[in-house]
Amino acid sequence: MFLSDLTQYLESIAPLAYQESYDNSGLIVGNGQMKITKAIVSLDCTEEVIDEAIQMGANLVISHHPIVFSGLKKFNGNTYIERVVMKAIKNDIAIYAIHTNLDNVRHGVNQRIAEQLGLVNLQILAPKTGLLSKLQTYVPHDRAAELRDALFEVGAGHIGNYSECSFNTQGTGTFKGNDQSNAYVGEKNVTHAEPETKIEVIFPTRLSSKVLKALFNTHPYEEVAYELIPISNQHQEVGSGMVGELTQECNDEEFFALLKNSLNTPVVRHTATLGKKLKKIAVCGGSGSFLLQNAIQMGADAFVTADYKYHQFFDAEGKILICDVGHYESEQFTMDLLVEKIQKKFPTFAICLTKCNTNPVFYSV
Numbered sequence: 211m212f213l214s215d216l217t218q219y220l221e222s223i224a225p226l227a228y229q230e231s232y233d234n235s236g237l238i239v240g241n242g243q244m245k246i247t248k249a250i251v252s253l254d255c256t257e258e259v260i261d262e263a264i265q266m267g268a269n270l271v272i273s274h275h276p277i278v279f280s281g282l283k284k285f286n287g288n289t290y291i292e293r294v295v296m297k298a299i300k301n302d303i304a305i306y307a308i309h310t311n312l313d314n315v316r317h318g319v320n321q322r323i324a325e326q327l328g329l330v331n332l333q334i335l336a337p338k339t340g341l342l343s344k345l346q347t348y349v350p351h352d353r354a355a356e357l358r359d360a361l362f363e364v365g366a367g368h369i370g371n372y373s374e375c376s377f378n379t380q381g382t383g384t385f386k387g388n389d390q391s392n393a394y395v396g397e398k399n400v401t402h403a404e405p406e407t408k409i410e411v412i413f414p415t416r417l418s419s420k421v422l423k424a425l426f427n428t429h430p431y432e433e434v435a436y437e438l439i440p441i442s443n444q445h446q447e448v449g450s451g452m453v454g455e456l457t458q459e460c461n462d463e464e465f466f467a468l469l470k471n472s473l474n475t476p477v478v479r480h481t482a483t484l485g486k487k488l489k490k491i492a493v494c495g496g497s498g499s500f501l502l503q504n505a506i507q508m509g510a511d512a513f514v515t516a517d518y519k520y521h522q523f524f525d526a527e528g529k530i531l532i533c534d535v536g537h538y539e540s541e542q543f544t545m546d547l548l549v550e551k552i553q554k555k556f557p558t559f560a561i562c563l564t565k566c567n568t569n570p571v572f573y574s575v
């Protein structure tokens with residue numbers, strides 16, 4: 211199988227367009243034309259993981275965290291980043307990162323954490339805006355169904371659990387073609403009135419070229435009338451963190467036990483307990499402190515995340531229980547998520563979890 215077969219699949223579930231601006235998700239080492247034989251999935255791409263790949267005859271490492279975030283200027287092997295990249299290149303091993311783009315999609319990192327905690331009624335904690343557009347176009351009545359289908363086919367008209375969403379109104383379009391025109395209906399130099407359907411659909415802006423291609427390929431007119439409008443609605447399927455509910459409310463001690471057991475962590479750093487039952491829980495894998503106000507606004511009783519600093523704990527203000535479960539601990543199930551998805555899509559491809567524990571943080575308890 212070509213590397214591009216796999217990366218195209220990964221980018222269909224977690225489009226690169228959804229990564230944060232500081233991120234460097236995607237193919238970091240290697241090119242799409244190389245044939246891949248075996249892959250290792252890890253949270254971090256360390257030298258140890260590259261050594262493991264060499265030993266196992268794997269020529270692809272898929273990690274959640276990108277080994278390279280910003281420009282490398284020297285390749286002397288003075289830092290672990292340079293050494294990892296150099297060793298991978300020397301040994302024809304490709305490195306692929308699927309980071310904040312996988313954090314930001316509904317079926318990604320945070321849903322997996324929520325499932326691990328047994329949360330239900332899940333929704334994205336901070337849906338992103340500015341990712342959607344609306345297309346309005348005008349088509350003869352008898353061609354409207356065909357055009358709608360073509361637009362749906364390329365991903366327009368999906369809202370939450372619904373597909374094939376559109377709004378249709380009927381009216382009259384007018385036009386007069388000149389001598390060079392080649393109109394679908396009507397005659398040259400004669401004003402024509404045609405009964406038309408106005409179709410309105412929304413779609414992720416990243417699909418614009420596909421949607422326009424479907425429009426132009428399917429619409430019968432020589433000159434297609436349409437408007438493409440950026441909209442500021444939230445994208446319900448894309449954003450940071452997740453919020454959901456425990457099936458049964460619990461007290462603080464029960465909740466800490468749940469965190470330790472289900473996230474396999476020896477310690478939870480947390481703010482003062484509030485002495486109330488916990489039911490609504492917000493989660494964000496990795497460094498999630500930027501979502502605290504969203505969690506409070508959503509009425510979450512607790513916020514489970516990582517990388518909290520001393521002063522940031524004060525921001526709880528007695529409104530919410532902040533629980534820092536550790537960065538690696540919060541994201542470790544991302545590896546299982548990736549292996550399962552890839553195995554399902556490519557059942558005969560050899561993919562496995564790394565045996566290295568790449569967590570750089572140790573606990574003495």
Ligand SMILES: [Zn+2]
Binds near residue numbers: 275495496497537541
């Ligand atoms: Zn992380």
